[in-house]
Amino acid sequence: MVPRYSRPAMTAIWEPEARFKIWFEIEAHATQKLADLGVVPQNAAKALWDWWKTDPKIDVAAIDAIEAVTKHDVIAFLDWVAQQVGPEARFMHQGMTSSDVLDTTLSVQLVQASDLLLAGLDALLAAIKRRALEYKYTPTIGRSHGIHAEPTTFGLKLASAYAEFDRCKARLVAARAEIATCAISGAVGTFANIDPAVEEYVAEELCLTVEPVSTQVIPRDRHAMFFAVLGVIASSIERLAIEVRHLQRTEVLEAEEYFAPGQKGSSAMPHKRNPVLTENLTGLARVVRSAVTPALENVALWHERDISHSSVERYIGPDATITLDFALARLTGVIDKLLVYPERMQKNLDKMGGLVHSQRVLLALTQAGLERDTAYRLVQRNAMQVWESDGALNLLELLKADREVTAALPASELEEKFNLDYHFKAVDTIFARVFGE
Numbered sequence: 001m002v003p004r005y006s007r008p009a010m011t012a013i014w015e016p017e018a019r020f021k022i023w024f025e026i027e028a029h030a031t032q033k034l035a036d037l038g039v040v041p042q043n044a045a046k047a048l049w050d051w052w053k054t055d056p057k058i059d060v061a062a063i064d065a066i067e068a069v070t071k072h073d074v075i076a077f078l079d080w081v082a083q084q085v086g087p088e089a090r091f092m093h094q095g096m097t098s099s100d101v102l103d104t105t106l107s108v109q110l111v112q113a114s115d116l117l118l119a120g121l122d123a124l125l126a127a128i129k130r131r132a133l134e135y136k137y138t139p140t141i142g143r144s145h146g147i148h149a150e151p152t153t154f155g156l157k158l159a160s161a162y163a164e165f166d167r168c169k170a171r172l173v174a175a176r177a178e179i180a181t182c183a184i185s186g187a188v189g190t191f192a193n194i195d196p197a198v199e200e201y202v203a204e205e206l207c208l209t210v211e212p213v214s215t216q217v218i219p220r221d222r223h224a225m226f227f228a229v230l231g232v233i234a235s236s237i238e239r240l241a242i243e244v245r246h247l248q249r250t251e252v253l254e255a256e257e258y259f260a261p262g263q264k265g266s267s268a269m270p271h272k273r274n275p276v277l278t279e280n281l282t283g284l285a286r287v288v289r290s291a292v293t294p295a296l297e298n299v300a301l302w303h304e305r306d307i308s309h310s311s312v313e314r315y316i317g318p319d320a321t322i323t324l325d326f327a328l329a330r331l332t333g334v335i336d337k338l339l340v341y342p343e344r345m346q347k348n349l350d351k352m353g354g355l356v357h358s359q360r361v362l363l364a365l366t367q368a369g370l371e372r373d374t375a376y377r378l379v380q381r382n383a384m385q386v387w388e389s390d391g392a393l394n395l396l397e398l399l400k401a402d403r404e405v406t407a408a409l410p411a412s413e414l415e416e417k418f419n420l421d422y423h424f425k426a427v428d429t430i431f432a433r434v435f436g437e
Contacts, residue, residue: 001318005284010325013112014318017058022105023077026202027092028052030100030184033201034194040091047088048081056084074098095194099305100184103218106313107181107208110226113321114176120328121169121233125162127335129435132158137427139420140254140345141356146246150356151349151423154255154340159434161240166434168233175229178222182206183214188304216305220298223313227295230320234288237327241278241285244334248275254345258337277334284327291316349420353386354395360417361399361409368408378405 001011012018032045059080067076074093082089093101136155141148182203186194203210211218248256257277259265265272294316298309349356358379365375382398382405396418399405405414 001322005326006322007325007329010113010116010322011318013109013116014322016060019105019109020058020060020063020077022108023074023101024048024052024081025206026101026104026184027078027081027096029202029205030096030194030198031092031094033198034091034094037195037197039195040094041088044088044091047085048092051085072098074101095186095192095198096184097187097216099214099217100186102310103214104182104184104202104206104208106223106317107179107218108206109317110179110223110321111176111208113317113325114172114179116325117230117233117321117328118169118172118176120325120332121165121172124328124332124335125165125169127332128158128162128165131335131338131340132156132162132431132435135340135342136431137424138340138342138345139349139424140342141349148348148352148356150359151420153424153427154342154345156427156430157243158335159431161236161243163434164236164239165233168229168236171229171232175226179226180208181211181218181222182208183211183216183218185211185214185216187216189213189215189217217301217309220295220301220309223309224295224299227291227316227320230324231289231292234285234324234327237324237331238282238285240331241281241334244278244338245275245282248273248278252344252348253341254348255338255340257334258339277330281327281331281334284323284330288320288324288327291320351391353389353391353393354418355383355386355391357418358383358395360422361395361405361414364413364417365405365408370408378402 001014028045028048031040031048034040035042035045063073063076063080066079067073070076070079078089078093081092132155134155135158136153138154139151140154140157142150142152182199183189184194184199184202185191185196191199199210202208213219244255244257246252247254256273257275259273264270265274265276294312298312301309362372362375362379365378366372370378379399382402383395385398386393386395396414399414400411409417
């Protein structure tokens with residue numbers, strides 16, 4: 001966790017004190033159900049909850065000191081609680097194993113993290129939608145392979161991003177549901193020393209579902225899917241960030257990050273306005289994606305359990321969720337304050353002398369009776385003159401002067417093929433598909 005790229009609410013989920021509080025709740029709920037079943041005395045559960053109601057401070061340092069001796073984190077925690085509660089605490093952890101506590105806690109933390117990430121996605125979606133509607137019909141050049149292709153609108157660019165992040169949200173909702181499981185099944189997951197009713201009770205109290213077969217650990221395919229979804233969201237963040245970075249290039253300059261009063265872009269060159277936020281997002285996306293492969297490798301544990309996954313998850317759980325939470329907030333700010341330059345978009349559209357309308361002329365010539373290859377050759381030979389003149393020549397004028405072209409299409413029909421608005425007749429349909437009617 002790097003403070004520079006962290007936000008307090010997400011960071012708090014992964015603090016040791018927060019983790020120990022979840023551990024206690026799991027142990028106390030399990031003891032309560034064991035008491036209800038008559039396995040342990042009622043006063044055992046009561047003593048735990050009575051102590052908890054005093055709002056005790058979790059002494060992380062004291063627990064760590066015990067662990068330095070025991071070399072076991074869960075035992076250290078249980079010993080510390082016993083010191084606070086008294087003799088009744090001996091009934092904690094009856095029939096349970098460490099993974100029951102650790103895995104169920106991780107489920108709770110990932111669910112909490114998911115809720116913050118979903119809120120972040122909602123904020124981002126709202127910002128993208130607002131800007132997409134603002135520039136719904138603003139003409140801009142569409143590019144394929146980085147080269148001018150055909151006209152689109154800036155609103156459609158943003159609508160594409162909205163649809164992508166809406167899919168990301170749906171995936172995260174599903175991943176949250178898949179990770180929200182509870183395992184209180186004891187050693188090797190057979191419930192030999194603990195009633196399945198305890199697991200059901202703890203799951204209900206923690207708003208989780210029961211893990212059907214835990215084999216002592218919750219199967220890591222669930223976690224692999226969760227972190228894979230985070231990786232996809234990070235890639236979607238990078239895709240939109242790279243679009244902004246390209247649009248901010250001096251030669252393009254159709255949009256750029258907000259540049260605040262007093263902000264400086266370079267220590268050496270006072271004129272610079274660099275896309276530092278979106279470049280940062282590209283880097284953060286790499287960090288989030290770096291959690292995916294270790295999560296996939298965690299799936300293959302030995303037999304009913306081993307702990308090769310444990311050290312990995314202590315890293316990737318906090319790092320991936322904290323980083324992604326920050327990245328979503330940063331991208332939301334970028335989109336919310338994005339500076340957009342429609343005049344520059346129009347200038348770039350006009351830069352190459354009407355080449356962006358070449359396909360319409362090609363199609364019109366085929367509809368007029370020419371073979372496609374012939375039509376393509378006629379349009380291309382004129383288009384290449386415009387290309388090689390760097391837009392100094394005009395495609396429409398060259399086509400009008402080409403007798404083979406005008407023999408099939410009169411000048412008036414050629415002129416109609418250069419109507420920019422033609423390209424935007426389906427904008428309403430696309431927006432309805434993305435945002436609803």
